[in-house]
Amino acid sequence: MQTPMYMNKILMIILKANNWLLSPLRGWDGLSAASRLQVRPKAGRYVYYSFASWLPINLKIISTYKENTMYKSVAYAALGLACLSSNVTLAEQNYAGGSIAFIDYAEEGISDDASLTMIAGRLGTKFNEHLSGEIRIGLGIGDDSVDVFGTDVDIELDTMFGAYVRGGIQAADSFYPYVVLGYTRGKVTASVPGFSTSESESDVSFGIGADVDINDKLTFNAEYMNYLDKDGVEVDGFSLGIVTKF
Template identity: 40%
Template sequence: MKNVVSSRIVCFALLVSLAIASPSIAMGSSIDHGTSYGGVHFSQLAYDEDGVSNDANPTLLTGRLGHFFANQVAIEGRLGLGLSDDTVRIDDFGLAVDVDMELDRLFGVYAVGHFPLGQSASIYGLFGFTDAKATFSTNGFSDSDTDSGFSYGFGVDIYSSDQFGLNIEYTQYLDESGYDLSALSLGVKFIY
């Protein structure tokens, strides 16, 4: 888990450095009051459960819609659907069992605060509420579970025009007793 978090921090730091060093492209009103946006994220998830030695890493495709109700502050809704599952081996009581984990769906509402980096990028932090449903399968048996809780994260947007940007984001979707669910996401953002 420490290596995954370290590599995510390095990726984020490199993208922030790129944003600061990139040539100036006017952000225009991309983070101003009244602006709306949409986007799509591809996410590599990390499901870490206490007592299991390795993480499950399924993938997720997430749609985002947001609106700036104040300069640099937006409210955002997300709906994510699982793309692929991942298998982990659990050794318990001397038996090794392969368990498939898939995130079926995720939805949430978040407040997002931006801090501009020059004219072509902004870093942001988010916090809010996420509800997620996952399915666990082994040896022909499966069980689904739904959970919800507080979420937080940070990311960077790099704008190539007034209407289009790319971003990278780290999000801690759920941090519950016994497990946590986080994501490293790459995405596109459309301003309208």
């Protein structure tokens, strides 16, 4: 049966419209465009079926389109499952711990350094094998006296808190060395009989450390940190602690 001339022109218009409708499928909006084609009977894929009885061309295009749509759907589903799996894994890599730190406080113009002690807690998440982030809060316990021009001045560490990022490698089954970078704010009080003054300061912090696994849940931690080095004041120290995973 020969197709009328006006019908050929109509078909050319339909095919051009169909190509326009399918063009988004080549980009990021493919899934959205595919869903629109499925719910809009006027879309080109239904036009193909309407004329398939007398226009056998494009059947291969329809089949290929359906296969590509199926593959994309499977790919999106696999990506979603991977994201869910990743979230579950991250939830199992949260950790919390406590430590005791031996802090050295040095200030320009003072010959003596103050040896201070701090207990600290930490809460963090290991994002992947090499990167983790955490927050820490520390409280000073006890004080130390330094000689300032013949006068004994008591130095006390009040608080110290900050946020940090750790990057490391699993060097052995139970040994994880790392470097740490973050930002710390600390408060120190200096006092003499009848008078005291407090100062707060913030600075970029950095250090190195290592985790040693005791078992699947507990980890021993050792670390050196330079907390503050600003305006003639340097605060650094070494800490030992225990971390539990949950």
